[in-house]
Amino acid sequence: xxxxxxxxxxxxxxxxxxxxxxxxxxxxxxxxxxxxxxxxxxxxxxxxxxxxxxxxxxxxxxxxxxxxxxxxxxxxxxxxxxxxxxxxxxxxxxxxxxxxxxxxxxxxxxxxxxxxxxxxxxxxxxxxxxxxxxxxxxxxxxxxxxxxxxxxxxxxxxxxxxxxxxxxxxxxxxxxxxxxxxxxxxxxxxxxxxxxxxxxxxxxxxxxxxxxxxxxxxxxxxxxxxxxxxxxxxxxxxxxxxxxxxxxxxxxxxxxxxxxxxxxxxxxxxxx
Amino acid sequence: xxxxxxxxxxxxxxxxxxxxxxxxxxxxxxxxxxxxxxxxxxxxxxxxxxxxxxxxxxxxxxxxxxxxxxxxxxxxxxxxxxxxxxxxxxxxxxxxxxxxxxxxxxxxxxxxxxxxxxxxxxxxxxxxxxxxxxxxxxxxxxxxxxxxxxxxxxxxxxxxxxxxxxxxxxxxxxxxxxxxxxxxxxxxxxxxxxxxxxxxxxxxxxxxxxxxxxxxxxxxxxxxxxxxxxxxxxxxxxxxxxxxxxxxxxxxxxxxxxxxxxxxxxxxxxxxxxxxxxxxxxxxxxxxxxxxxxxxxxxxxxxxxxxxxxxxxxxxxxxxxxxxxxxxxxxxxxxxxxxxxx
Ligand SMILES: Nc1ncnc2c1ncn2[C@@H]1O[C@H](COP(=O)(O)OP(=O)(O)OP(=O)(O)O)[C@@H](O)[C@H]1O
Ligand SMILES: [Mg+2]
Ligand SMILES: [Zn+2]
Ligand SMILES: [Zn+2]
Ligand SMILES: [Zn+2]
Ligand SMILES: [Zn+2]
Numbered sequence: 377x378x379x380x381x382x383x384x385x386x387x388x389x390x391x392x393x394x395x396x397x398x399x400x401x402x403x404x405x406x407x408x409x410x411x412x413x414x415x416x417x418x419x420x421x422x423x424x425x426x427x428x429x430x431x432x433x434x435x436x437x438x439x440x441x442x443x444x445x446x447x448x449x450x451x452x453x454x455x456x457x458x459x460x461x462x463x464x465x466x467x468x469x470x471x472x473x474x475x476x477x478x479x480x481x482x483x484x485x486x487x488x489x490x491x492x493x494x495x496x497x498x499x500x501x502x503x504x505x506x507x508x509x510x511x512x513x514x515x516x517x518x519x520x521x522x523x524x525x526x527x528x529x530x531x532x533x534x535x536x537x538x539x540x541x542x543x544x545x546x547x548x549x550x551x552x553x554x555x556x557x558x559x560x561x562x563x564x565x566x567x568x569x570x571x572x573x574x575x576x577x578x579x580x581x582x583x584x585x586x587x588x589x590x591x592x593x594x595x596x597x598x599x600x601x602x603x604x605x606x607x608x609x610x611x612x613x614x615x616x617x618x619x620x621x622x623x624x625x626x627x628x629x630x631x632x633x634x635x636x637x638x639x640x641x642x643x644x645x646x647x648x
Numbered sequence: 649x650x651x652x653x654x655x656x657x658x659x660x661x662x663x664x665x666x667x668x669x670x671x672x673x674x675x676x677x678x679x680x681x682x683x684x685x686x687x688x689x690x691x692x693x694x695x696x697x698x699x700x701x702x703x704x705x706x707x708x709x710x711x712x713x714x715x716x717x718x719x720x721x722x723x724x725x726x727x728x729x730x731x732x733x734x735x736x737x738x739x740x741x742x743x744x745x746x747x748x749x750x751x752x753x754x755x756x757x758x759x760x761x762x763x764x765x766x767x768x769x770x771x772x773x774x775x776x777x778x779x780x781x782x783x784x785x786x787x788x789x790x791x792x793x794x795x796x797x798x799x800x801x802x803x804x805x806x807x808x809x810x811x812x813x814x815x816x817x818x819x820x821x822x823x824x825x826x827x828x829x830x831x832x833x834x835x836x837x838x839x840x841x842x843x844x845x846x847x848x849x850x851x852x853x854x855x856x857x858x859x860x861x862x863x864x865x866x867x868x869x870x871x872x873x874x875x876x877x878x879x880x881x882x883x884x885x886x887x888x889x890x891x892x893x894x895x896x897x898x899x900x901x902x903x904x905x906x907x908x909x910x911x912x913x914x915x916x917x918x919x920x921x922x923x924x925x926x927x928x929x930x931x932x933x934x935x936x937x938x939x940x941x942x943x944x945x946x947x948x949x950x951x952x953x954x955x956x957x958x959x960x961x962x963x964x965x966x967x968x969x970x971x972x973x974x975x976x977x978x979x980x981x982x983x984x985x986x987x988x989x990x
Contacts, residue, residue: 432812455814462808469805471680471852474861481802485813490795517860520921533809 385410385445385541385572386431392439393423393430400426401596404440410540413563413573413586415604418593424576425463427593428543431574432460444541456485459539461547463576467526467533468519475521476514478529479505482536504536507562509555524551531559535566542566543574548581557582580604659779660771660838660881664899666786667838667847668877672855672869673793674827675848680804680862686723686825687845689738690832693719694841695749697833698766703756708766709781713833719745720825728818769840769896771881778837785834789827794866800824801862838877839896847873850903857907857914876903923965923974952987956980 384407391404401423408414416424429435431442433449442449445457459482467478482504483497505514508528513521518529531547542563548556560582563573567586580587584604592600671687678686697715701708719741726737753763765773793800803810803820811817828848835844851872852865859865880899887893954960956973963974972981972990980987 429808434808434811453814455812458812460809460812462806464806467806469680470682470684471676471862471865472856472859473801473805477801477862478805481798481805481809481813484798484802484810484815487798489799515860520860537813 383446384408384443385412386574387443387446388427388431388440389443390440391430391437391442393426393435394438395426395435399438399596401430403597404430406591406598406601408572408574410572411567411570413567413588414575415580415583415587415590416574416576416593417578417590422593423596424593425545426596428460428545428574428576432458432543456537457540458485459534459537459542461530461534461542461544463545463549464527464530465523466519467521467529468517472517472519474515475505475510475518475529475532476501478518479514479532479536482533485537500538501536504532507535507558508532509558524555527551528555528559531562535562539571541572541574545576546578547575548577548579548583553582559583560586656772657885659774659776660885660895661878662779663771663774663782663838664877664881664895665874666782667835668851668874668899669870670786670789670793670831671835671844671847672851672873673790673866674824674831675852676862676866676869677793677800677804677824678828679849679852679856680801681824683738684849685735685738685845686720687828687832687848689723689741689745690716690720690825690829691836691841691844692742692745692749694745694829694832694836695763695767696745696752698763698836698841699749699752699756702758702762703752709778709833709836712766712836713830716829716832717826720829721822724821724825728821766836767840767842768894769836769838769843771838771895774837782834782837785830789831789834790870792823792827796820796823797863797866838881839899840894843896843900846900847877847903850900850907851876854903854907854910857910858917872903872906876900876906923963923979924967952980956982956987 386406386408388404388406391401391406392399393401404427406427416427418424426435430437431444431449433442433444433452444452445454447454467473480493480497480501483493483500486497487493502511502514505511508531510521510525510528510532513525518526521529527547527550531544534542534544547559551559563575563583563586567573573586575583575587577583587604589602590600590604591598675684675687678684694712694716697712698708700706700715701711704711723737723741726740749763750760753760756762799810799815799820800823802813803815803817804824807817807821810820831848832841832844835847839847851869854872855865855869859868877899880897880902881895883902884893884895884898956962956964956971958964960973965972965974965979967981967990970981972979974980979990981990
């Protein structure tokens with residue numbers, strides 16, 4: 377970690393996001409400490425991607441604020457500290473691009489325009505490609521890879537920047553078990569260097585062992601925030617809802633910790 | 649051949665060479681962003697710019713470049729607002745540009761004939777001054793298109809990722825639009841506004857039949873563009889004197905011919921490449937005990953009427969330490985007494 381250790385890596389204070397005039401995220405309070413490994417769970421459309429897009433500044437807040445490394449996201453400039461794997465079906469575009477070229481884009485946060493790559497940049501790209509097991513395909517066009525392999529290219533692109541905060545939006549969608557295990561190993565290695573990880577996923581799979589904290593989204597709100605539990609998919613199961621009196625009454629029912637969960641119930645927190 | 653003719657040919661060849669270099673350099677980014685027709689849209693807008701020049705007596709090149717840049721930036725801003733998609737924004741400019749051009753030339757009293765030279769190119773009337781302006785503009789376009797290649801590539805590839813990498817994606821997108829506008833005005837004199845876009849797009853489409861990387865596509869498209877532009881000009885100059893062969897048309901037809909040649913080669917090489925790709929993911933660790941008994945050992949039950957070999961007529965694909973043979977949709981490798989599916 378760099379010298380000026382932040383007290384929090386990500387902080388969202390009373391955040392709300394509207395897309396196309398429709399409130400998509402509401403009353404988000406989230407604070408992530410350095411070195412934490414956080415899983416964001418929730419059903420389709422519950423606002424997981426919108427949450428990470430708000431954290432990365434891609435989705436502007438309609439209310440509240442987001443701090444990255446203690447700096448408001450709108451004024452944050454130290455982007456080489458952030459690695460992002462967007463939710464994508466493909467890494468291809470209108471013109472052929474090699475695996476190496478796509479991953480090398482991950483070094484741009486370290487490079488000024490018109491500056492050629494340095495040896496350190498090349499080494500980081502090669503290491504990132506090796507970490508996702510695509511070394512012998514690095515000269516091939518990404519569009520000729522399978523969907524899961526393209527997903528691994530996107531992961532390599534994020535790791536290539538050697539970030540302090542790694543945000544992955546469903547990185548394991550369509551990835552086979554073996555590659556998930558090697559991704560888990562890569563992430564585990566990153567955590568030993570103190571990297572903070574925010575992982576959006578439907579299936580924890582081999583990554584489960586890494587997770588130190590889970591956040592469950594439902595209907596644009598955080599309904600559970602605490603240690604991982606054995607019922608991490610409870611948010612998908614309406615049978616487990618606990619209705620808290622007075623909590624979020626003007627919105628959909630609020631879920632607290634799934635059975636046995638020792639987490640902090642977030643539902644009761646209202647706007648002042 | 650007279651000295652005058654040589655001097656004219658030299659100017660024309662230089663202009664064609666420079667146009668062929670710049671147009672595909674910008675075109676590569678347009679194709680990557682799936683905005684292949686942006687050059688066309690800007691070309692139509694430039695018609696209005698030329699007409700304003702004809703009306704006011706200012707240099708049509710100057711007014712065209714100004715109006716084209718305004719148009720290009722406008723398209724980009726409309727697209728960024730996200731209210732209408734890129735191609736709707738383009739369509740609006742297409743129609744507005746042409747209609748504006750016709751209206752303004754009418755006002756200027758020169759009629760459509762005055763526009764002709766710009767719509768279809770007029771390489772014969774290029775002066776040395778025009779050539780030097782072209783050299784300057786093309787130098788700017790090429791330096792930016794190559795020098796900013798990593799950034800422009802990343803923005804066109806995945807705009808959201810580029811933003812989180814700290815790139816000013818709006819600025820880079822506007823840079824591409826401005827480069828396209830400058831290129832359109834540069835190419836206006838050689839191929840004409842109606843065919844500008846062809847020289848931006850066709851060399852890229854040709855190059856990507858054969859390339860696997862962005863850099864290779866960019867560089868070979870520029871090479872193909874210059875060959876087509878110079879070649880097309882020579883073809884039109886060689887035409888008999890009594891027929892009028894427009895260089896713009898021959899330049900575009902030569903580059904199309906390149907595409908027609910490259911296409912089957914591309915289909916063939918892509919097929920070969922697919923065949924050469926191992927079916928089993930190379931990440932799989934080889935089995936410790938018997939190197940052959942890994943995931944790749946799949947005995948083929950069917951009997952073979954012959955032993956595959958160098959001249960058995962089946963396609964041979966080198967595969968690590970052995971050779972596979974392709975037939976009936978299978979890829980077979982000899983392994984002792986039997987064949988494995990690879
Ligand atoms: N551009 C947009 N305009 C309007 N509404 C949007 C837009 N993008 C997303 N939404 C809405 O916001 C909600 C949250 O979407 P989001 O993409 O964050 O969900 P998610 O939890 O990531 O889902 P998934 O598991 O499918 O990725 C959805 O209801 C969706 O309909
Ligand atoms: Mg999502
Ligand atoms: Zn044979
Ligand atoms: Zn083989
Ligand atoms: Zn066989
Ligand atoms: Zn065998």
